[in-house]
Amino acid sequence: AQKVTQAQTEISVVExxxxxxxxxxxxxxxxxxxxxxxxxPSGELVFLIRRNSFDEQxxxxxxxxxNFQKSTSSFNFTITASQVVDSxxxxxxxxxxxxxxxxxxxxxxxxxxx
Amino acid sequence: xxxVTQTPRHKVTxxxxxxxxxxxPILGHNTVFWYRQTMMQxxxxxxxxxxxxxxxxxxxxxxxxxxxxxxxxxxxLKIQPSEPRDSxxxxxxxxxxxxPRQQFFGPGTRLTVL
Numbered sequence: 001a002q003k004v005t006q007a008q009t010e011i012s013v014v015e016x017x018x019x020x021x022x023x024x025x026x027x028x029x030x031x032x033x034x035x036x037x038x039x040x041p042s043g044e045l046v047f048l049i050r051r052n053s054f055d056e057q058x059x060x061x062x063x064x065x066x067n068f069q070k071s072t073s074s075f076n077f078t079i080t081a082s083q084v085v086d087s088x089x090x091x092x093x094x095x096x097x098x099x100x101x102x103x104x105x106x107x108x109x110x111x112x113x114x
Numbered sequence: 115x116x117x118v119t120q121t122p123r124h125k126v127t128x129x130x131x132x133x134x135x136x137x138x139p140i141l142g143h144n145t146v147f148w149y150r151q152t153m154m155q156x157x158x159x160x161x162x163x164x165x166x167x168x169x170x171x172x173x174x175x176x177x178x179x180x181x182x183x184x185x186x187x188x189x190x191l192k193i194q195p196s197e198p199r200d201s202x203x204x205x206x207x208x209x210x211x212x213x214p215r216q217q218f219f220g221p222g223t224r225l226t227v228l
Contacts, residue, residue, distance in 0.1 A: 033215050043203065045219040052213075091157065095215055100145060100169065102217060104157040 002027045004094050006105035013082055014113050021077045021108045023092030029053075031097035034068065034075045039107070040088040048090075051075065079110075087112045116140045118220035120206050126226045132194040135223045138187055139208030146189045147207040147217060148174075148181055157205075163189065164211065196227045 003026040013019045025034065036048040049059060051068050059066050063080045079086050092105040119138045127133055139146045147162040161171035166183040174181065178200075180192045193200055203224050207217040 035216075037219075043224070044221045045205065047216060047218070050214055050216055097215075100147075100162060100164075100211065101159050102147075106156045 004105035006108050008108045010109040012111040018080050023075045025094045029096045033095040035093040037091045038088045082112045084112045120220040124224045130195040133196045135191045137189040137206030143208035149205040151203045198227045
């Protein structure tokens with residue numbers, strides 16, 4: 001069965017600190033995609049990144065970086081020098097290539113304190 | 115800037131009333147998804163269509179929920195009769211089946227059933 005686990009329900013850090021959001025997934029498929037979405041207080045789901053299972057290269061986009069490790073089935077997300085605007089719920093998600101259904105984790109609520 | 119649109123954005127209704135939510139997918143996208151987000155269950159897929167044909171509605175309570183695509187530019191999700199436990203945010207998303215397999219989410223309809 002496919003599953004996405006975000007063990008951290010809620011995290012609070014002080015502004016400018018670095019924070020890592022953990023994501024562990026389960027699948028027996030060899031071809032799949034991993035996503036991170038951000039849901040700010042306004043409620044919309046904002047796409048952040050997509051990774052396919054054959055591309056383990058880590059990615060950096062500004063203050064955001066992602067660490068994909070197939071050996072540990074993890075796809076962690078780090079925000080460097082966090083800002084108050086980063087406060088949101090962050091979802092990790094899994095999509096199998098043979099399917100169309102995105103499986104979402106339960107989300108991690110991130111509070112960045114001024 | 116192509117976006118998925120959803121109407122209404124907010125809906126408050128009384129138990130037993132019919133509720134219809136509408137979604138306009140991004141032009142050219144042939145796959146449309148309906149998700150529901152609740153505190154308890156998180157984000158869960160209710161149903162999805164490809165080329166207007168329903169492919170999977172296993173996540174949807176069959177007795178009261180129905181989903182249709184009258185044409186390629188409109189998807190509807192109907193609840194009849196509504197119940198308080200249907201209170202949630204309903205998201206529509208659209209995408210294409212080929213790579214990059216990304217789903218683009220609408221802003222959601224926040225439904226409150228009293």
